[in-house]
Amino acid sequence: MTFSSAFDVDIDSTSPPIVKGFRFAGIASGIKSNGKPDLGLILADELVAAAGVFTRNRVRAAPVEIAEKRTRKGKLRAVLVNSGNANACTGAPGKKATEVSTAALAKRAGFKAEEVAPASTGVIGALLPADKIVDAMPRLLDAVGADRASDFARAIMTTDQWPKVAARKVRLGNKDVTLLGIAKGAGMIHPDMATTLGFVVTDAGASPALLAKLLREATDVTFNSVSVDGDTSTNDSLFLLASGQSTMLKAGAKETARFREALIDVLGALARNIVRDGEGANHVVEIVVQGAKSDADARKAAKTIATSPLVKTAFHGHDANWGRILAAAGRSGAVFDPAKAEIRIEGNKTKVAIVKRGMPIGKEAEAEAAKIMATPSYRILVKLGVGKGASRYLTCDFGKSYIEINANYRS
Amino acid sequence: MTFSSAFDVDIDSTSPPIVKGFRFAGIASGIKSNGKPDLGLILADELVAAAGVFTRNRVRAAPVEIAEKRTRKGKLRAVLVNSGNANACTGAPGKKATEVSTAALAKRAGFKAEEVAPASTGVIGALLPADKIVDAMPRLLDAVGADRASDFARAIMTTDQWPKVAARKVRLGNKDVTLLGIAKGAGMIHPDMATTLGFVVTDAGASPALLAKLLREATDVTFNSVSVDGDTSTNDSLFLLASGQSTMLKAGAKETARFREALIDVLGALARNIVRDGEGANHVVEIVVQGAKSDADARKAAKTIATSPLVKTAFHGHDANWGRILAAAGRSGAVFDPAKAEIRIEGNKTKVAIVKRGMPIGKEAEAEAAKIMATPSYRILVKLGVGKGASRYLTCDFGKSYIEINANYRS
Numbered sequence: 107m108t109f110s111s112a113f114d115v116d117i118d119s120t121s122p123p124i125v126k127g128f129r130f131a132g133i134a135s136g137i138k139s140n141g142k143p144d145l146g147l148i149l150a151d152e153l154v155a156a157a158g159v160f161t162r163n164r165v166r167a168a169p170v171e172i173a174e175k176r177t178r179k180g181k182l183r184a185v186l187v188n189s190g191n192a193n194a195c196t197g198a199p200g201k202k203a204t205e206v207s208t209a210a211l212a213k214r215a216g217f218k219a220e221e222v223a224p225a226s227t228g229v230i231g232a233l234l235p236a237d238k239i240v241d242a243m244p245r246l247l248d249a250v251g252a253d254r255a256s257d258f259a260r261a262i263m264t265t266d267q268w269p270k271v272a273a274r275k276v277r278l279g280n281k282d283v284t285l286l287g288i289a290k291g292a293g294m295i296h297p298d299m300a301t302t303l304g305f306v307v308t309d310a311g312a313s314p315a316l317l318a319k320l321l322r323e324a325t326d327v328t329f330n331s332v333s334v335d336g337d338t339s340t341n342d343s344l345f346l347l348a349s350g351q352s353t354m355l356k357a358g359a360k361e362t363a364r365f366r367e368a369l370i371d372v373l374g375a376l377a378r379n380i381v382r383d384g385e386g387a388n389h390v391v392e393i394v395v396q397g398a399k400s401d402a403d404a405r406k407a408a409k410t411i412a413t414s415p416l417v418k419t420a421f422h423g424h425d426a427n428w429g430r431i432l433a434a435a436g437r438s439g440a441v442f443d444p445a446k447a448e449i450r451i452e453g454n455k456t457k458v459a460i461v462k463r464g465m466p467i468g469k470e471a472e473a474e475a476a477k478i479m480a481t482p483s484y485r486i487l488v489k490l491g492v493g494k495g496a497s498r499y500l501t502c503d504f505g506k507s508y509i510e511i512n513a514n515y516r517s
Numbered sequence: 518m519t520f521s522s523a524f525d526v527d528i529d530s531t532s533p534p535i536v537k538g539f540r541f542a543g544i545a546s547g548i549k550s551n552g553k554p555d556l557g558l559i560l561a562d563e564l565v566a567a568a569g570v571f572t573r574n575r576v577r578a579a580p581v582e583i584a585e586k587r588t589r590k591g592k593l594r595a596v597l598v599n600s601g602n603a604n605a606c607t608g609a610p611g612k613k614a615t616e617v618s619t620a621a622l623a624k625r626a627g628f629k630a631e632e633v634a635p636a637s638t639g640v641i642g643a644l645l646p647a648d649k650i651v652d653a654m655p656r657l658l659d660a661v662g663a664d665r666a667s668d669f670a671r672a673i674m675t676t677d678q679w680p681k682v683a684a685r686k687v688r689l690g691n692k693d694v695t696l697l698g699i700a701k702g703a704g705m706i707h708p709d710m711a712t713t714l715g716f717v718v719t720d721a722g723a724s725p726a727l728l729a730k731l732l733r734e735a736t737d738v739t740f741n742s743v744s745v746d747g748d749t750s751t752n753d754s755l756f757l758l759a760s761g762q763s764t765m766l767k768a769g770a771k772e773t774a775r776f777r778e779a780l781i782d783v784l785g786a787l788a789r790n791i792v793r794d795g796e797g798a799n800h801v802v803e804i805v806v807q808g809a810k811s812d813a814d815a816r817k818a819a820k821t822i823a824t825s826p827l828v829k830t831a832f833h834g835h836d837a838n839w840g841r842i843l844a845a846a847g848r849s850g851a852v853f854d855p856a857k858a859e860i861r862i863e864g865n866k867t868k869v870a871i872v873k874r875g876m877p878i879g880k881e882a883e884a885e886a887a888k889i890m891a892t893p894s895y896r897i898l899v900k901l902g903v904g905k906g907a908s909r910y911l912t913c914d915f916g917k918s919y920i921e922i923n924a925n926y927r928s
Contacts, residue, residue, distance in 0.1 A: 165847030165855040165875075195843065197856065197876050230840040231877040300827075340844050415826060416711075419920050429641040432606065433751050436576030444576040445608065464576075465608050466642040509830050509917045 122255035122271050125286045126309040127151050127349025131249040132261030135242035137190035137228070137235060145239060146187040146261035147211070147246055148305060153221060154349045155311065156182035157318035159325045161342035167194035168201040168234075169224040170341055172208070176223050177345065180314025183221035185305060185345055186211050186239075187262050189290070192301060193226045193234035194340040203236040210240040214247060225343045227264055227290060227301040259288045262303055266291040267383050272375035274368045278361040279353040283310045285365075287372040291383045301339040304329060304376055310365055311350025316357050320366050321346040328373035331405075332381055332500045333412040344373075381500050386507035389421050390500065392485040395435070398495030403440040405497035407488065410438035412501035421503035426451060426475035428461045435488060446491030453478035453485075533666040533682050536697045537720040538562050538760025542660040543672030546653035548601035548639070548646060556650060557598040557672035558622070558657055559716060564632060565760045566722065567593035568729035570736050572753035578605035579612040579645075580635040581752055583619070587634050588756065591725025594632035596716060596756055597622050597650075598673050600701070603712060604637045604645035605751040614647040621651040625658060636754045638675055638701060638712040670699045673714055677702040678794050683786035685779045689772040690764040694721045696776075698783040702794045712750040715740060715787055721776055722761025727768050731777050732757040739784035742816075743792055744823040744912045755784075792911050797918035800832050801911065803896040806846070809906030814851040816908035818899065821849035823912035832914035837862060837886035839872045846899060857902030864889035864896075 128150055135145040158177035160170050176182070186208055193200045208222040226234060249257065259269035270289040275282055289304040312320070321344070329344060346369075348355075355362045381390050393412045398404035411417055414434040420427035428449050436444060449461035451474075458474040460467055478484050539561055546556040569588035571581050587593070597619055604611045619633040637645060660668065670680035681700040686693055700715040723731070736755060757780075766773045792801050804823045809815035822828055825845040831838035839860050847855060860872035862885075869885040871878055889895050 163844055163847040164851070164853060165843050165858075195840065195855070195872075195876055197874070340840075340847065415915075422920060429606065429751075432576050433574055436574040436751065440575070442575060444606070447576075461606075463608070465606055504826075504920060506917050506920045509833060509915060509920060 122259075122286055122288075123273050123275070123284050124252050125284045125307050125349070126351040127154065128307045128347070129250045129252050130254040130258040131246050131251070132254065132257030132259070133242060133246055133249050135188070135246070136238045137188055143257070143261035144188055144190040145242055145246055146258040147250065148185040148258065148307060148347065149215070149250055150183050150347060150349060153181045153183055154347050155180060155314045155317050156223070156348075157314060157321045157346045158223065159321055159344040161339055163340055163342070165195065165340045167192050167226060167230070167341045168196060168204045169193055169226040170343060172201070172204050173223040173225060173343060176220055179220070181221065182223050182347060183217045184211060184215070185223045185225060185347070187225040187303065188228070188234070188239060189262050189264050190228040191226060191232055191234050192228045192230040192341050194230040196231070196233045199233050203234040206236040207234065207239040210243045214243050223345060225303050225341070227262065227303055227341055230340060255286060255288060262288070262290045264290065264301070270376055270379040270383070272372045272379070274372050276364055276368045278310065278364060281352040283352045283365065283368075284308060285368050285372050287376050289376040289380060291380045301341040302329065302344075302380060303342070304344040304373065306346045306369065306372060308346070308348050309350070309352040310348055310355055311353070312348050312355040316355060316362070317346055317348055320362070320369055324366060324369040324373050328370060328377045331498060332377045333409065377500060381502050386505035387502035388482065388505060389479070389503045390483045391421055391502060392498055392500050393488070394485055394496070394498040395488045395490065396496045397489040397491045397493060398497070399441050399493040400495040401497055402495070404490070404495040406438040407435040407440040407490065408497045408499040410434045411486070411488065412499035415504060418501065418504035421479065422505050424476045424479040426460050426472040426479060428466055431486065431488065432461065432464075435490070440490065442490035442492045448489040448491065450487040451475040451478050451484060452487055453481055533670075533697055533699075534684050534686070534695050535663050536695045536718050536760070537762040538565065539718045539758070540661045540663050541665040541669040542657050542662070543665065543668030543670070544653060544657055544660050546599070546657070547649045548599055554668065554672035555599055555601040556653055556657055557669040558661065559596040559669065559718060559758065560626070560661055561594050561758060561760060564592045564594055565758050566591060566725045566728050567634070567759075568725060568732045568757045569634065570732055570755040572750055574751055574753070576606065576751045578603050578637060578641070578752045579607060579615045580604055580637040581754060583612070583615050584634040584636060584754060587631055590631070592632065593634050593758060594628045595622060595626070596634045596636060596758070598636040598714065599639070599645070599650060600673050600675050601639040602637060602643055602645050603639045603641045603752050605641040607642070607644045610644050614645040617647040618645065618650040621654045625654050634756060636714050636752070638673065638714055638752055641751060666697060666699060673699070673701045675701065675712070681787055681790045681794070683783045683790070685783050687775055687779045689721065689775060692763040694763050694776065694779075695719060696779050696783050698787050700787040700791060702791045712752040713740065713755075713791065714752070715755040715784065717757045717780065717783060719757070719759050720761070720763040721759055721766055722764070723759050723766040727766060727773070728757055728759055731773070731780060735777060735780040735784050739781060739788045742908070742910050743788045744820065744910060788911060792913050797916035798913035799893065799916060800890070800914045801894045802832055802913065803909055803911050804899070805896055805907070805909040806899045806901065807907045808900040808902045808904060809908070810852050810904040811906040812908055813906070814853075815901070815906040817849040818846040818851040818901065819908045819910040821845045822897070822899065823910035826915060829912065829915035832890065833916050835887045835890040837871050837883040837890060839877055842897065842899065843872065843875075846901070851901065853901035853903045859900040859902065861898040862886040862889050862895060863898055864892055
């Protein structure tokens with residue numbers, strides 16, 4: 107695989123661009139008891155091509171089951187999102203509540219409930235108050251505007267500290283194509299399941315099958331290569347909607363490859379934003395594994411390093427603890443010869459090797475590395491020395507407030 | 518599988534029994550700069566049947582490589598153990614240092630170096646100071662005694678707060694059989710790799726093949742079913758030595774099954790002791806999964822629950838957070854229907870269900886559960902409701918001092 111700049115993209119999130127064919131809204135419907143925005147809508151001007159990626163957790167909330175079924179048909183008119191309540195582990199009444207909510211939108215807006223994908227995030231085990239959503243529907247539709255993506259971004263937040271928006275414009279086939287991504291935080295800190303929701307809309311067009319393929323590929327190297335605490339939510343959902351009002355993408359075309367890169371950039375920026383937004387996280391760390399027997403092996407090693415509590419606490423202490431990193435790679439299942447392993451710490455300006463041929467270089471190198479590890483963001487390069495497989499994972503440190511917040515969240 | 522009392526056994530560790538055919542020693546050789554005991558010896562009167570289980574980490578210390586090779590032959594005269602230095606990631610010089618150390622013992626005691634299994638624990642990346650071990654050899658052999666197991670237990674400690682000893686006597690075939698187990702701590706807290714070393718000696722006898730089988734089976738349900746932070750050491754080693762001076766065990770015999778149970782008891786008690794001995798750990802929690810499609814599925818679920826940082830921080834806060842437990846099971850890969858799942862919290866005296874048919878029972882039940890979770894040790898029973906597969910895992914909570922100690926260990 108090649109390494110795009112996925113995680114490095116920083117895009118101004120204060121003024122999301124207009125995307126032809128889509129309008130947005132975000133209002134307070136009373137699901138959150140503090141009166142903050144909790145109901146969001148993405149409304150397409152007509153039925154548009156759509157794809158989705160959903161949590162692989164066996165325990166899936168009602169909205170996930172329904173959204174997956176509806177999105178699988180490849181066409182959607184709207185996505186209806188609420189925060190403050192995940193509607194997970196709520197049985198048949200939960201399913202009913204989501205159906206009632208999406209039906210209310212469909213009826214009022216004049217399309218079919220099957221054309222609305224739902225998404226929910228918030229407390230689990232509590233039934234979604236569908237009546238509040240139904241009551242708020244006129245206000246929600248009144249609030250809709252092409253320039254209201256920021257309202258939507260705020261309405262889907264749970265304990266996120268800031269709204270997460272990333273956009274990219276690319277010139278494809280003599281036309282300007284815009285991609286706008288909006289997400290809400292997972293987070294090492296975030297209570298309970300730390301649900302990740304992501305939405306990308308574009309004015310490019312594509313067949314549902316191509317769209318699904320592009321989304322899956324881009325998700326693998328971005329949202330699926332991010333670890334905060336290794337847990338997967340009951341509600342994780344990611345959507346891609348394409349209005350087709352600019353260039354039409356075709357499988358195998360050069361433009362499609364460039365669109366894919368732009369999609370990776372947008373999702374990568376959102377993923378990085380999600381990792382950064384942890385109260386206990388002081389450092390965003392990219393784990394890059396190279397020289398593995400295969401990409402799959404590299405991924406195993408990168409993921410195991412990125413989710414090791416011992417490694418993550420060492421990050422918190424700016425400790426160039428190569429032993430923990432090497433041992434995590436060693437237990438990952440990746441095949442390699444430890445006697446050939448190399449580890450480098452790479453900051454914005456300086457790089458330093460701390461392990462060569464499986465052995466530590468010395469205290470001086472580790473002191474240099476510790477300086478880089480005191481900065482907010484750096485990279486750890488692990489070379490396994492047995493092949494050409496590569497992968498990477500984005501993670502963060504484990505700080506004391508992780509324990510504080512997660513131990514006391516519900517008490 | 519059936520549940521023995523493995524993790525529940527508490528055995529007085531202050532006066533380990535004599536085991537016919539074995540002598541022990543523990544002295545200070547100067548590897549530890551603070552002058553504490555750091556060199557231990559188990560000496561068999563003659564060549565005895567032996568079996569070993571070693572870390573599956575790809576990164577393995579020199580003593581592990583050598584010990585596995587020698588133990589595989591099925592016969593040992595001695596085990597030579599040092600603390601204070603793991604001799605891991607030390608390349609060819611490390612291998613040489615271990616060879617020199619064991620050769621010094623063999624020469625002085627009058628047997629072959631190939632009959633000595635080495636084990637090391639401590640700082641990694643630093644070469645074992647073989648000269649100190651060689652110099653200390655006369656004193657080590659002078660200190661040997663049948664009643665010196667406690668000295669041995671102390672000499673193998675690193676950051677353990679107490680020596681870990683467990684013993685069991687069983688009457689098999691009209692003879693008294695003794696099993697004596699000695700271990701040192703892994704530990705959620707313990708710096709770097711948290712190496713687990715374990716040694717069981719018995720006066721029962723068995724073929725090396727039977728011994729290896731018994732050790733593997735007993736390890737699976739004890740040492741391999743314990744999680745502190747999910748990391749596996751470069752040095753983990755577990756040995757079983759059988760002098761054969763009492764009953765001879767035969768494959769398939771009733772006595773052998775009873776010996777196996779006793780071995781599980783001893784290893785289970787040691788494993789529990791290791792989990793308890795974490796400075797940040799206030800709670801020892803047994804995760805029991807039942808009703809899975811297979812034992813393998815149950816094990817996946819139990820392990821994922823036991824190693825989830827979100828679950829472990831909830832334990833720290835006495836939070837009956839069924840959502841985190843259910844979601845961990847859900848992402849474990851175990852096949853089940855969440856709508857049939859049950860979760861119970863079981864203390865010494867009281868039990869309370871918090872989830873039935875995949876849905877929460879309510880705040881009152883959770884408040885009851887929180888009371889049980891405030892005690893030092895309890896059980897979480899997760900019923901998946903789809904089959905007869907069962908498994909269990911022993912784990913502990915993640916406290917703030919976990920972060921403190923592990924973030925600052927080397928600084």
